[in-house]
Amino acid sequence: MEDVNVIKLPETEDRTPAKKRARPPQFDPEREEQDRQTNVKRLAVLGETDGSVKLLEELVFGAEEELLERLVEEDEDQTGTLLLQDEDEESEDEAPQQQQPVKKAAWVDEDDELDEEVDMRHRYRRNLMRGEAESTMSKQKLQQRMREQFQKAMGGTPSWAESGAQKKKKKKKKKAADEEDDDDDDEDDEDDLLRRTGNFVASSESLPSGILRMKKCLHANSARPSEDRLTTVQFHPSAQVVMTAGLDQSVCLFQVDGKTNPKIQSIHLERFPVHKAQFSRDGEVVIATSFRNKMFYLYDMMEGRVTPVHTVRGLNEARVKEFSVCPEGDALLLTGTRGYLHLLTLKTKEVVRSVKINGDVSGVALSPDGSKIFANSEEGEVYVFDLRSSRCVNKFSDDGCVRASSIAASRNGQYLACGSQSGVVNIYSQEACLNSANPKPLKAVMNLLTSATALAFNPSSEILAIASRAEDEAARLVHLPSLTVFSNFPVAKRKIVYRTSCLDFSPNSGFFSLANNKGQAPLFRLLHYKDF
Numbered sequence: 163m164e165d166v167n168v169i170k171l172p173e174t175e176d177r178t179p180a181k182k183r184a185r186p187p188q189f190d191p192e193r194e195e196q197d198r199q200t201n202v203k204r205l206a207v208l209g210e211t212d213g214s215v216k217l218l219e220e221l222v223f224g225a226e227e228e229l230l231e232r233l234v235e236e237d238e239d240q241t242g243t244l245l246l247q248d249e250d251e252e253s254e255d256e257a258p259q260q261q262q263p264v265k266k267a268a269w270v271d272e273d274d275e276l277d278e279e280v281d282m283r284h285r286y287r288r289n290l291m292r293g294e295a296e297s298t299m300s301k302q303k304l305q306q307r308m309r310e311q312f313q314k315a316m317g318g319t320p321s322w323a324e325s326g327a328q329k330k331k332k333k334k335k336k337k338a339a340d341e342e343d344d345d346d347d348d349e350d351d352e353d354d355l356l357r358r359t360g361n362f363v364a365s366s367e368s369l370p371s372g373i374l375r376m377k378k379c380l381h382a383n384s385a386r387p388s389e390d391r392l393t394t395v396q397f398h399p400s401a402q403v404v405m406t407a408g409l410d411q412s413v414c415l416f417q418v419d420g421k422t423n424p425k426i427q428s429i430h431l432e433r434f435p436v437h438k439a440q441f442s443r444d445g446e447v448v449i450a451t452s453f454r455n456k457m458f459y460l461y462d463m464m465e466g467r468v469t470p471v472h473t474v475r476g477l478n479e480a481r482v483k484e485f486s487v488c489p490e491g492d493a494l495l496l497t498g499t500r501g502y503l504h505l506l507t508l509k510t511k512e513v514v515r516s517v518k519i520n521g522d523v524s525g526v527a528l529s530p531d532g533s534k535i536f537a538n539s540e541e542g543e544v545y546v547f548d549l550r551s552s553r554c555v556n557k558f559s560d561d562g563c564v565r566a567s568s569i570a571a572s573r574n575g576q577y578l579a580c581g582s583q584s585g586v587v588n589i590y591s592q593e594a595c596l597n598s599a600n601p602k603p604l605k606a607v608m609n610l611l612t613s614a615t616a617l618a619f620n621p622s623s624e625i626l627a628i629a630s631r632a633e634d635e636a637a638r639l640v641h642l643p644s645l646t647v648f649s650n651f652p653v654a655k656r657k658i659v660y661r662t663s664c665l666d667f668s669p670n671s672g673f674f675s676l677a678n679n680k681g682q683a684p685l686f687r688l689l690h691y692k693d694f
Contacts, residue, residue: 280304283650293372294649369624371641374648375689376674377420378658381682382406385425386414388681394439395677397668402694404668404675405448406683407439413450413461418673418694420687429468431459440487442508449494449508451482458482460508474506476513484523488549490532497523503537505549515552519545525569525617527578529592536595538566538580546596556596561588561603570617570626577604577642579626581614587628589645605645609638618665620674622691629662629676637662637676658684668694 279298282291290307291297299307381387382395383406390409397404397418403426407413413436414428431450439450448461456479460469474482477496484497492508501519503526506512521539528535534555535547542563546556560566560580568581571592578590587607594601612632619626623642630636637659639648652659660678667674670693674686 288373288650289375291373368643369622369641369690371644371646372648373650374625374639374641376651377687377689378653379420379673379685379687380423382416382418382423382675382685383414383425383681383683384423385416386428388412388414390435390681391663391679392677392681392683393437393663395664395675395683396439396441396666397673397675398441399443399445399669401445404673404683404685405439405441406677407436407450408677408681409435410681411435413439413448415463418668418685420673420685423685427463427466429461431468434459437483438485440485443487443489443492447508449485449487451485453483454481456481471511474511474513477504477506479504484526486526486528488532489528489530495526495528495535497526501539503535503547517547517552517554519543524566525581527569527571529571530573530575534596536569536571536578538569540565542566542582544569544580544595556599558595558599558601562586562606563588567613567615568617570619572619572623572626572642573621574623576623577619577626579617579619579628581617581628583613585610585612585614585630587614587617587626587640589626589640589642605640607638607640607647609647610636612636616662616665618667620667620671621669622671625667625671627665627667627674627676629659629665631661631663631679634661635659637665639674670694 278301280287280301282288282296282299282304287304290299290304290311382404383392388406388408388410392406392408394407395404402418404416404418404423405413406416411432411434412428412430415426416423417426434450434452434455436450437453439448441448446462446464448463449458450461451458457470457472460471461467462469477498479496479498479502482496486495486497487493488495488505493514494506494508496504496506496513498504498516499522501521501523502516503518503523504513504516507514517535519537519539520543521541524538524540526535526537528549533549535549536544537547538544538560542560542565544558544560544566545554547553548555560582563580563582563584563586565583566580567583570579571577572579575592578592578595579587580590581587585608587610588603589605589607590601590603607626607628610628610630612630614628615631616629617626619642626640626642628638628640635652635654635657637652639651640646641648659676660680660682662676662678664677665674666676671688671691672694674688675683677683
């Protein structure tokens with residue numbers, strides 16, 4: 163309560179006679195009004211120095227309207243304050259219900275906050291890369307990539323990895339979904355796929371480019387390594403078997419399991435360093451040739467009998483070295499000298515027809531049905547022969563080639579690869595090679611710096627393996643749909659491939675192997691392909 167200064171009004175002199183003072187004075191309105199005005203003026207003067215006096219004046223002598231307005235304003239302010247206090251109290255009561263407490267991590271590693279780059283080329287992280295540009299990745303991005311891969315493998319986020327808020331949200335969604343199921347039973351069957359959880363995005367059947375998912379296995383011939391350079395490695399056309407042969411005068415067969423690769427059988431050919439060995443079309447016979455012999459061997463695996471073939475009727479060659487197994491019939495296509503190619507039947511051991519190109523033959527490939535022969539000369543000319551009529555149906559120059567070194571045809575009849583001594587491998591369309599006099603290559607692979615001496619397509623015609631025996635680690639794998647080279651083969655940190663003389667894929671592309679100058683046959687499991 164404010165202190166109120168009590169004003170003592172000055173006393174007026176009473177000059178009336180004593181007799182008259184005894185009588186009560188009469189009320190004089192004009193005098194009373196004058197006295198009031200005088201007191202008001204005096205209080206106004208005092209109010210200028212003391213606000214409490216002015217307040218007392220207003221309370222005692224009027225200003226009723228101002229007083230009422232002030233009381234109304236004070237009442238409204240007080241009511242508004244009370245309402246705001248009530249709202250604040252209600253919001254404080256509702257806040258704990260709306261905001262969920264954020265759980266703090268039990269332990270934080272300061273190093274996790276550092277923006278470090280992780281090397282993605284490590285063998286444990288290669289499968290997380292999506293291209294060559296992601297050779298390095300930040301730790302946060304790598305963590306997100308691993309989380310996505312885990313969720314993809316699990317078909318979503320597992321319940322144990324969800325927070326409490328996520329579980330509540332999931333329950334609400336499930337409850338809403340159950341209510342919709344009760345209302346629309348007919349739509350339940352149509353939307354069943356959308357209500358199920360799991361990984362519905364299957365991996366593509368086509369081979370992706372960039373990184374080839376592969377696993378290094380024990381050498382195919384680890385049970386019996388060769389004592390000299392290997393010249394041949396080939397998978398059996400139907401059995402889970404691989405064959406190796408080389409300058410140690412032996413031909414060996416191994417079972418392929420990727421773990422121990424046990425030896426099945428080996429034969430020794432006296433004074434006969436093997437230049438090339440191949441399975442017959444049915445896989446029952448092995449044909450082996452040497453460097454300077456006209457004789458070659460036939461090894462019957464069913465009977466375990468080795469038969470030397472000293473002479474071939476109708477063959478006027480000093481030696482039998484290069485040959486190809488025809489896809490149809492029991493026949494061989496022998497590469498002779500001075501540009502000759504001879505068709506030999508294994509049943510009668512005689513030459514049934516011959517064709518000739520200009521210059522010496524550098525390589526020979528057969529079409530999948532065996533009806534066409536592709537042969538390139540050392541001068542870079544490619545000849546196409548019809549095998550049944552022995553007629554040359556087309557001829558063209560390998561684009562940019564000075565001296566040719568090898569040739570190969572894909573099994574689906576789509577591609578033809580021509581290698582040169584400069585290391586360039588041109589990939590053509592087989593259809594263009596059959597019909598055009600000047601076909602243009604689809605791609606010129608320039609990853610080799612020395613002569614491209616070995617070419618091989620995989621059975622699905624998605625990979626082309628190229629290699630040179632003139633330099634270590636000179637081997638590459640080409641992704642044919644995109645015509646790009648896989649970046650992760652060979653591994654740069656350690657030597658495995660060495661100097662490669664032969665390449666081959668298993669019947670269903672599940673394995674890939676090569677023969678090198680160390681007498682080894684490195685074996686790789688191609689993880690994209692499920693079968694042998």
